[in-house]
Amino acid sequence: MRILNVAEKPSVARSISSILSKELNVRRGLHQYCPNIHFDYGNQMVFTSVLGHLLSSDFEEKSRWDEVDPEVLFTDRIVKHVQPEFVKVKENIEREALKCDMVIIWTDCDREGENIGRQIRDIVLKVKKIDVRRARFSGITLRDVESALRNLGEINEAEAEAVEVRIELDLRIGSAFTRLQTLSLGRARQGKKILSFGPCQVPTLGFVVERARERESFVPEIFWTLKFKAMHKGFKDEFTWRRGPVFDRNCVVCFFNSLSGEDARIVSREVKEKTKYRPLPLRTVELQKKCSSYFRLSGHKVMEIAEGLYNRGYISYPRTETDVFDRKFDFKHILGKLCKDSKVGEYASKLMGEFNHPRNGKNNDMAHLPIYPLKEGSGLSGSDRDIYDFVSRRFLGCIAKDAKGLETRYELKIGLEMFDLSGIRVIERNYLEVYYYDKWDDKEVGDFAVEEIVSGDLEIDEGETSAPKYLSEAELIGLMDKNGIGTDATIHEHIQKIQERGYAVKVAEEIRPLNLGTALIEGYERFGLNVGKPELRKSLEVSLKKISDGEIDGKSVVYEGVMAYRGIYAILKRNIGEFASILSRGIEADASGVTPWGSIGPKGGGKGRCRKVEGRGGIAKAIGKGEEAKGVECSCRVEAKMLKVKKGNNAGKEFYCCGKTPKSCYFFQWSTDEKSKGEEELKCFCGFEPQLLVANTESNRGRKFYKCKKAYKPCKFFQWET
Numbered sequence: 001m002r003i004l005n006v007a008e009k010p011s012v013a014r015s016i017s018s019i020l021s022k023e024l025n026v027r028r029g030l031h032q033y034c035p036n037i038h039f040d041y042g043n044q045m046v047f048t049s050v051l052g053h054l055l056s057s058d059f060e061e062k063s064r065w066d067e068v069d070p071e072v073l074f075t076d077r078i079v080k081h082v083q084p085e086f087v088k089v090k091e092n093i094e095r096e097a098l099k100c101d102m103v104i105i106w107t108d109c110d111r112e113g114e115n116i117g118r119q120i121r122d123i124v125l126k127v128k129k130i131d132v133r134r135a136r137f138s139g140i141t142l143r144d145v146e147s148a149l150r151n152l153g154e155i156n157e158a159e160a161e162a163v164e165v166r167i168e169l170d171l172r173i174g175s176a177f178t179r180l181q182t183l184s185l186g187r188a189r190q191g192k193k194i195l196s197f198g199p200c201q202v203p204t205l206g207f208v209v210e211r212a213r214e215r216e217s218f219v220p221e222i223f224w225t226l227k228f229k230a231m232h233k234g235f236k237d238e239f240t241w242r243r244g245p246v247f248d249r250n251c252v253v254c255f256f257n258s259l260s261g262e263d264a265r266i267v268s269r270e271v272k273e274k275t276k277y278r279p280l281p282l283r284t285v286e287l288q289k290k291c292s293s294y295f296r297l298s299g300h301k302v303m304e305i306a307e308g309l310y311n312r313g314y315i316s317y318p319r320t321e322t323d324v325f326d327r328k329f330d331f332k333h334i335l336g337k338l339c340k341d342s343k344v345g346e347y348a349s350k351l352m353g354e355f356n357h358p359r360n361g362k363n364n365d366m367a368h369l370p371i372y373p374l375k376e377g378s379g380l381s382g383s384d385r386d387i388y389d390f391v392s393r394r395f396l397g398c399i400a401k402d403a404k405g406l407e408t409r410y411e412l413k414i415g416l417e418m419f420d421l422s423g424i425r426v427i428e429r430n431y432l433e434v435y436y437y438d439k440w441d442d443k444e445v446g447d448f449a450v451e452e453i454v455s456g457d458l459e460i461d462e463g464e465t466s467a468p469k470y471l472s473e474a475e476l477i478g479l480m481d482k483n484g485i486g487t488d489a490t491i492h493e494h495i496q497k498i499q500e501r502g503y504a505v506k507v508a509e510e511i512r513p514l515n516l517g518t519a520l521i522e523g524y525e526r527f528g529l530n531v532g533k534p535e536l537r538k539s540l541e542v543s544l545k546k547i548s549d550g551e552i553d554g555k556s557v558v559y560e561g562v563m564a565y566r567g568i569y570a571i572l573k574r575n576i577g578e579f580a581s582i583l584s585r586g587i588e589a590d591a592s593g594v595t596p597w598g599s600i601g602p603k604g605g606g607k608g609r610c611r612k613v614e615g616r617g618g619i620a621k622a623i624g625k626g627e628e629a630k631g632v633e634c635s636c637r638v639e640a641k642m643l644k645v646k647k648g649n650n651a652g653k654e655f656y657c658c659g660k661t662p663k664s665c666y667f668f669q670w671s672t673d674e675k676s677k678g679e680e681e682l683k684c685f686c687g688f689e690p691q692l693l694v695a696n697t698e699s700n701r702g703r704k705f706y707k708c709k710k711a712y713k714p715c716k717f718f719q720w721e722t
Contacts, residue, residue, distance in 0.1 A: 002044040004100040005135075006093060006120050008107040010034055011311040013049040015140045016106060019313075020045070030092035046096055050089050053112075054119045055080045057167050059175070070179035071573070074172050074566050090123055097124045103132045104152065109368060110319050110489060111548060114156045115163035121155055139316035139374045143333070162547040165554040169540065169561045174198050176569055181520075184580035185587075195520075195583065196501050199537050199565075200486045202520070204494045205503050206532030207479050209513045209521040211471045218467040224252040225463070228264055228412065228419050230456035235446035239264075239412050239419035245463065256460050259415045264456060266448045268411040274424060276403040276440045278431040280361040281370030282394045283323045284488035285481045289474040294437060295386050296509060299477055299492035305387045306371075314377055315391050319489040320368035323361025331355055331399055334372060341376035344392050347434040351400060358398040390437070397435030404428040405440070410448055414458065421445055470510035484538035502590070519586025523579045529568050536564065592655055632656050633720065642671060682706060682719070690717055 007013040010033055017024055021039035029036045029048055037047040060077040082090050097103060103124050107113035121132045133152040137144040177197035185195070223245035230237045246252050280286075287306065288299040297305075306318035325331075335355065338348035373392040380388050405426045412419040423445030426432075432440060448454065471479070473495060480491045495511065498504045503517030513521075521532045530536060543557045572579060632640045640656040654671040682690060691709040694702060704721040 001102060002046065002100045004093075004096050004103045004124075005045060005047040006103065006105055006107075007047065007049040008052065008113060008116055009311065010049045010051075012106065012140065013037060013047045015311060015313055016145055017045075017047045019140065019142050019145050029088075030095065031086075031088040034089055034092060036092070036096060046100065048092060048096060050093070050107075050116065050120060051086060053116055054082055054086050054090055054123070056083045057171050059171075065179050066183060070176045070183070071566070071569060073176040073179070074562050074569070078168060078171065093120065093123055094127045097128050097130070100130065102130060104135050104149075105132065105155070106135045106137075106148075108319070109136050109138065109317060111159045111163050111487075111544075112489070114159040118155050118157070118160040137317075138369050139372075140310065140313040141374050156548075158550045159548045161554045162544045165547060165557050166540075166544055168558055170199060172562060173565045176565075177572075180569065180573060180576065181579075181583070184576045185583060193502065195516075198494070198497065199531075199540070200490070200494045201497050201501070201503075202524075202531050203483070203485050203534045203537050204476070204480060205498045205513065205517050206521055206534070207476055208471055208498070208504050208511050209518050209532070211468060212513050212518070215467045215470060220467070221247055221465045222249075223247050223463055223465065224249050225461050226252065226256060226259075226417075226419075226458060227461050228414065228454075228456055228458050230264070230446065230454045232446035232448065232454065235444065237421055237446050239410070239421045242418040242420060252460055255417065256458065259417060259458055262415045264412055264414045264419075264454045264458075266410055266450055266452045266454060267413045268409075269448060269450050270409045272407055272409075274405040274407045276405065276432070276438070278359065278400055278402050279394055279397050279435060279438070280323045281325050281358050281398050282372070282391060283321055283361070283363060283370055284319050285321075285477060285491065286323070287318065287371060287391070288492055289477045290437065291387060291390055292477070293472065293474040293509070294390065295383065297383065298496065298506065299473055300496040301383075302387065303492050305383055306391075309380075309384065309388055309391075313374055314380070314388055315374060316370075316372050317368055318371050320371060321363050321365040321488050322368050322370050324364045325358050325360075325370060327357070329369070331357075334374070334395065337375045338373060338392060338396070339376075340378070341392065342378040343389065344396060344434060345376065347396055351396060355399040356401060393435050393437070397431040397438075400431035400434065401428070403430050403432045403440055408445060410445070412454065470507075470512050472509045473506070473511055476511055480534075483534035484541040485534050486537075487541070514586075515589035516583065516586040519582050523582040524572075526578065526582065527571050527575050529571060531565075531568060592653070690719075692721065 005013070005016070007016065013034075014037065017037045017039060020041045023039060025038040027036045027038060031051075033051065034049050039045050039047075057078050057080055059073065060079045103121075105117040105120055107117040107120070117134060124130070124132055132155075134155050135148040135152055137148040174197055178194060181195040181197060224247075225243070225245045226241040228239040228241075230239065284303075288302050291297060291302040292299050295302075303318065306315065309315045310318050332352065332355075335348050335352050339345050339352070341348065371391055372395045373388065377385060377388040377392065403426065405424050405428075408423050408425075410421045412421065423443045424440075425442050425444065426440055429440075432438060476495060477491055480486055480494070481488070485491070486494050498517065499506060499511075502514060503520065504511055504513050506512075524530075524532050540557070540561055543552065543560075546552045547554050547557060642654055642656055644652060644654050656671060689709070690706040692704055692706055694704055706717070706719045706721065708717045
């Protein structure tokens, strides 16, 4: 019998073929990247592949963007077609299927893989009515591949249908909103970059903007507390006040005065065992979070490397929501493979006779195992080795023993006030020996006796609250996972997308919004639209899961999704002029080269008092020497500086920025925006004459400013009176 095997990628086709036979006859296929590999394995086998999704969805009626109302895209008929670059891939499968008696589909074992598998099956059955079966595997090893061949199944129609629903909704919603946003600025006519919209992309951006706002609006506060410094038998120990930080200095001074001169007495000593638990089995979201943090790689790059390791048979399938190993899993088999590794081999050998079954997490997609190593990785280097190392050490760590320690806690009493001190001594490092990404170090403290009077100094300690940092990529991945934005397989793609679209930028380890990204979220919020929040997309992901489980019908989910976003579209369309104005300010601010994560203020405006928050200053893309701009003040109430744009569409154009740069309040105003008094009537963003108010803050008391006069849903217009 002759069997055609079709994988999702050429690398997988080659890897599985190499596992099943050492004598391969590789022949050129109709597509240059998809060869046909011939070998014998009980039967005559032919192994080829596709390059992901063969079919693409598009609207049946083709039209120029400005010829039709984008709203029709919510209902226009959608058709499937083979992408032009994959026509030869399709023809290759058809030609080989005609020569074969059976077809086995080896696409990845996730929703997308089921959908691609269904596409392959349908293409085959159109040319020949033969048996088409589905192989399911979690790793590219002889054991997994042979198991898949013994347990061939059918395409999971429910999972494949869930992907179709997701594709249709993303196409309809994304296309309608993208055209509306882009056309609102006339950018489609001008051939400029489009302003794209994505149901996952926008909530992802929303998280980034929300954290930036928290940082921007943060006002540091000074706090005070007490501490007792003791010197005892060579140890310097610092007891902390149980009341913690207090934001009233007089209160703390009062306590300090009342306690001065009182004895400091140890009233309790407790020594107890502490356990630092070994890590859970590894799932995709955790892989992205940890590796983006440890190795300073983007989640997108982490997954790209993990996919490569999987395709070459070094690790199991890296797209999984599961952090639970089956009780029947053969840990000894994997340990035997790892014993040969140059870095973790020694520890793997140590565990051969004394490993523990891993702790169970709370996630199990019932389709895949957690991520684990399949063979030793001594030949790997660079980032490939880093990711492999993390996967193998995580696996070993989760089957090793928990770390053990002894914690000593003291309670010290001065007058009626309680102070605390604790220390830790690690007794057994166990899993920490191999999984060194977790930290647990000794903190030694003095040996005090109960009722002992301790000599030392009582002090007042002063501190200041600090602003939250911009979101790290690891934090953003965690937020998306928690709120159901995307899946374990797509989260990294959405983060990458908002950067490619010019809505956000990665600075060191932080994801920061650009002015255009901030303007988009502000524009949606101006009209009460919740597309920047996670609830809408989260509900869709829940529905897709129900489709996959066969609980609900896909057509009803499409209908509900279209209706929800169509209502939002109608509101945005009614207010498109004002929305376009907000976007324009964001685009201009980015083009000017000013600090991209500053606020987009109105003309001549700012956002009030300058706050002391580190890391917010600086002008992006150095713009030349600044000159003081006579008569123009920034929000810090100092003379603004005039600078000149060096790059981009606004090269040579002059603008004003904060005079305290780099301790910037993010004031921004084009020099051409200056107007003499009475030259033009002042208007807020709503188009009304603003009201004149008097500031009552400590730094600007008595100073007059303009703001929107609407009592209900006022706009964010703000401008100091000049």
